[in-house]
């Protein structure tokens with residue numbers, strides 16, 4: 001049985017792999033998400049804007065979350081389903097066109113040509129920033145997400161800050177023009193709360209960093225898992241919400257989240273002292289055999305218990321309902337249209353990241369045996 005909490009000398013942190021222990025950290029008090037408290041990160045990271053709720057502790061976090069959360073409630077998000085469905089359909093049309101045109105270009109890529117485009121179009125629409133905004137977001141998010149690497153180094157930090165500045169420069173005139181207005185877009189809604197303009201800006205940047213890459217990867221890695229387990233496609237169509245939950249459990253895009261102890265704790269019989277860091281390995285936690293039978297098996301008909309792919313406690317993913325909705329619509333419609341899709345290289349290339357479970361690319365064929373490279377691929 002996997003040990004629930006172990007000390008990793010090289011990382012200088014405890015690794016938490018048990019579901020109970022992870023939940024107790026994420027739901028308990030005496031733990032901090034503020035990079036300024038972490039012994040793992042370069043001192044400069046303490047300069048990360050403290051108005052990003054992901055990096056704040058109560059009471060600051062409580063105030064920010066209370067003001068921002070209503071726009072992300074399950075009800076608010078459900079009202080968006082029709083728009084997400086039409087975004088997905090138009091991305092699928094583009095994908096099919098690109099596939100038809102494949103003799104004159106590279107094979108289509110489930111990550112670049114579909115996975116990224118769905119959350120990009122959704123966030124651009126939510127913030128109402130048009131095609132120009134979508135272009136800026138697409139260019140900047142790969143660097144911006146380096147901010148979230150649990151072991152970010154100086155280079156990660158430099159690239160993330162530069163990308164953050166680019167996004168901020170693009171959004172500044174937009175925020176200025178919407179301040180005091182009665183627009184229905186998300187930025188206008190946030191500007192009408194008690195948040196300062198700086199906090200609204202930090203929230204927009206955070207939404208991009210936390211929401212784009214993650215959702216793109218759930219769609220692509222989830223798609224790969226389904227192409228490898230085609231027998232499960234009926235279960236996806238029968239109950240997309242339950243299916244996406246199981247994909248989040250086994251293919252969750254966030255592998256690790258960190259916390260720093262503010263007080264001494266006993267974690268699964270291991271003493272964690274104040275000032276020490278823990279790395280919660282969500283991919284291991286979500287395979288804890290004390291919680292799931294045959295945890296490695298992908299079973300889209302599995303009923304509960306819940307997993308920690310979106311975290312839990314006060315920092316539970318604010319975008320979980322939106323991400324689930326996007327993945328349900330994207331995967332349900334993709335396989336409804338292309339049930340024979342298959343990867344052109346298996347195993348594919350994964351991105352090197354300690355925090356994200358993310359593909360580097362996923363070239364695919366949309367129809368069985370249509371692409372010459374497909375022959376021979378299982």
Ligand code: HEM
Pocket residue numbers: 033053054055065206207208210211212214215218252253254257258308309310311312314315316317318319320322323
């Ligand atoms: C499959 C997609 C996603 C996954 C796996 C994911 C995962 C997570 C996890 C694990 C956390 C908790 C971090 C912690 O406790 O330190 C989190 C927080 C957060 N996520 Fe997501 N996320 C996803 C999509 C999104 C989307 C689409 C948005 C918004 C558009 C979003 C916005 C946020 C925000 C704002 C937080 C911080 C919440 C807080 O600090 O209170 N996420 N996410």
